[in-house]
């Protein structure tokens with residue numbers, strides 16, 4: 449990949465001793481709907497964790513709580529040792545699912561806007577544009593869906609942050625390109641101390657990509673562990689293990 453060194457640039461500040469994200473009994477209800485059941489989970493410095501699950505399993509809810517955008521209903525949540533707040537807004541780079549960029553902005557202008565609020569890594573951003581084959585001068589509103597997704601990803605990863613939360617960062621990109629982008633980016637970024645959680649429906653990506661996965665199903669933890677642990681425990685690929693575990697849970701819950 450071209451510009452790989454420049455892409456990574458300065459390493460984010462890290463505190464080696466404590467978890468970047470820690471939850472204890474964290475849960476979320478929207479009126480009567482439970483989006484996330486009490487969750488005990490932690491994310492350590494330098495880890496790259498896959499947050500997996502089908503639509504509505506609670507992935508975005510967990511990410512939004514960690515990003516300080518949704519208030520938990522109860523339990524304990526710590527980001528970099530403190531409840532989410534102004535400190536974590538600066539230290540957490542969150543890529544939401546929805547397009548949030550002004551359509552008339554070029555990549556350059558979007559970068560300048562972000563640069564007013566966050567610590568941005570210019571060399572990394574332009575390295576990412578090159579790698580993702582994005583033009584600096586094209587307006588966001590004129591880009592294809594896949595290219596808009598790429599630009600949003602580049603802006604998020606160009607932030608100097610201690611935690612990156614990427615919610616379906618490659619939706620709308622064809623599977624082959626998606627795999628290439630993810631594999632290359634992760635190879636680059638995992639050589640640093642960047643800590644990431646990436647939400648995806650694409651369970652098969654967990655086979656090779658992540659240090660560890662957390663699989664949610666209807667707001668509950670279905671599986672958790674490294675790919676090797678899950679394969680050893682269940683004797684099958686993660687993709688199959690997730691399907692089997694979901695089937696088993698449904699069978700247990702069916703009234704007799």
Ligand SMILES: Nc1ncnc2c1ncn2[C@@H]1O[C@H](COP(=O)(O)OP(=O)(O)OP(=O)(O)O)[C@@H](O)[C@H]1O
Pocket residue numbers: 478481482483501502503504505506507508509510545649
């Ligand atoms: N603002 C809200 N008000 C009411 N219910 C909500 C709200 N946000 C999410 N939910 C519900 O909470 C549950 C979990 O939703 P969430 O968006 O976290 O799932 P998800 O795994 O991210 O889904 P997807 O993959 O489709 O993005 C769903 O049943 C959803 O309908």
